[in-house]
Amino acid sequence: MAKIVLGMVASHGPLLGTPPELWTGRVQADLQNPALAYRGKTYNFAELSTLREAENFGPQIELPVRQKRYDACQRAIAEMGRVFAEVKPDVTIMLGNDQMEIMGEDNQPAIMVYYGDRLDNVPFSDEQKQRLGPGVAVAEPNHHPKEAKTYPGHPELGLHLIASLMARDFDVSVSRIMPEQKESRLTGIPHAFGFYYQRIMGDTTPPTVPIFTNTFYPPNRPSGKRCYDMGVALAAAITDWDKDLRVAILGSGGMSHFVVDEKFDRDFLEAFSERDPTKLLAIPDNFYRSGNSELKNWIPTKSAMDVAGLKMTLVDYQPLYRSLAGTGSGMGFAYWR
Numbered sequence: 001m002a003k004i005v006l007g008m009v010a011s012h013g014p015l016l017g018t019p020p021e022l023w024t025g026r027v028q029a030d031l032q033n034p035a036l037a038y039r040g041k042t043y044n045f046a047e048l049s050t051l052r053e054a055e056n057f058g059p060q061i062e063l064p065v066r067q068k069r070y071d072a073c074q075r076a077i078a079e080m081g082r083v084f085a086e087v088k089p090d091v092t093i094m095l096g097n098d099q100m101e102i103m104g105e106d107n108q109p110a111i112m113v114y115y116g117d118r119l120d121n122v123p124f125s126d127e128q129k130q131r132l133g134p135g136v137a138v139a140e141p142n143h144h145p146k147e148a149k150t151y152p153g154h155p156e157l158g159l160h161l162i163a164s165l166m167a168r169d170f171d172v173s174v175s176r177i178m179p180e181q182k183e184s185r186l187t188g189i190p191h192a193f194g195f196y197y198q199r200i201m202g203d204t205t206p207p208t209v210p211i212f213t214n215t216f217y218p219p220n221r222p223s224g225k226r227c228y229d230m231g232v233a234l235a236a237a238i239t240d241w242d243k244d245l246r247v248a249i250l251g252s253g254g255m256s257h258f259v260v261d262e263k264f265d266r267d268f269l270e271a272f273s274e275r276d277p278t279k280l281l282a283i284p285d286n287f288y289r290s291g292n293s294e295l296k297n298w299i300p301t302k303s304a305m306d307v308a309g310l311k312m313t314l315v316d317y318q319p320l321y322r323s324l325a326g327t328g329s330g331m332g333f334a335y336w337r
C-alpha cells in the first residue's frame with residue numbers, strides 16, 4: 001500500500017527569483033493592469049493607490065525592507081528543499097495551475113490529470129522572451145532551467161488517480177500528451193510546476209503526476225470546497241494504490257497577488273492550519289481571484305495531509321510589497337511530515 005509521507009505548499013511568484021532592486025520592473029505591469037483584484041473587486045493602479053493610501057506602503061517598499069523579506073523567502077525555499085531531500089519521496093503528485101501557458105480558450109479543463117511518461121521543462125525562446133510582460137524574463141531561473149530538461153512522469157499512478165477520482169465522482173479531464181497552446185507557443189510544464197523542479201526538488205526528481213486545476217479563469221473554476229474534497233479523494237486513492245511507495249503531494253502558488261493583502265493571507269493561514277475546515281471553507285470565493293486563486297492548489301494538499309494525519313509546519317510568510325498601491329506578492333511556505 002502506498003503511503004503519504006510529505007506535503008508541501010509554496011508560493012512560486014517571479015519576485016522570488018528577482019533581486020529586490022529590480023522589483024520595480026513588475027510595477028510596470030501593475031501600472032498597465034486595469035483590473036488589479038483586491039477583496040472581491042478590481043481597480044486600476046491609481047484607484048488602488050487611493051483606496052489603500054492610509055496603509056502607507058512607503059516604508060514597506062524601502063530597499064532594505066524588500067531585501068530582508070526577500071532573503072527570508074530564500075531561506076524558506078532552502079528549508080523546503082532540505083526537508084524534501086531528507087524525506088526523499090519515491091513519487092510526487094504536483095498540484096498547480098496553468099496561466100494561459102499551455103492551455104487556452106479552446107479548452108480549459110476545470111481539473112486535469114496528466115498521465116504521460118515525461119515532463120519537459122523548456123526555457124523561453126528569444127521570441128517568447130520578447131512577448132513576456134515587464135519584469136518576468138529576469139525571474140526565468142525561478143521556474144525554467146538554462147537548457148531544456150526532461151523529468152519522469154508516472155503513467156501508472158496517473159491512471160490510478162484518474163480511475164480513483166472518477167470512481168469518487170470527480171469527472172476529471174485527462175492528458176497523456178502535455179497540451180500546447182497556439183497563442184503562447186510555449187511547450188513543457190507551466191511555471192507552477194517548474195518552480196518545484198528549479199527551486200525545491202534539487203537533484204531529487206522522482207516520477208511525478210501533475211494535476212492542473214483551473215484556479216484563474218471563469219467560468220469553470222472549481223470552488224474551495226471542491227478542491228478540499230479532491231484532496232480527500234487523492235488521499236484515499238494513494239492509500240488504495242497497491243504499491244509500496246512513499247508519496248509526496250506538492251501544492252504550488254499563492255498567496256495574495258498581484259495585490260498583497262496581508263490580512264487575507266494571515267486569516268487564510270490561520271484557517272488553513274486548523275484541522276476543522278469550517279473557517280477555511282467559509283472564505284468567500286471572490287477572494288480567490290487573480291494570483292490569490294492559486295491557494296486552491298494549497299487546499300487539497302491540506303485536506304490530503306489531514307487524512308494522512310501529518311503535522312503542518314509553517315516555514316515562513318513574507319509580504320513582498322513593490323509599490324505604493326500595495327502591489328506585490330504574499331509569499332508562504334509550509335510542509336507536513
Ligand SMILES: [Fe+2]
Binds near residue numbers: 192
Ligand atoms: Fe502563478
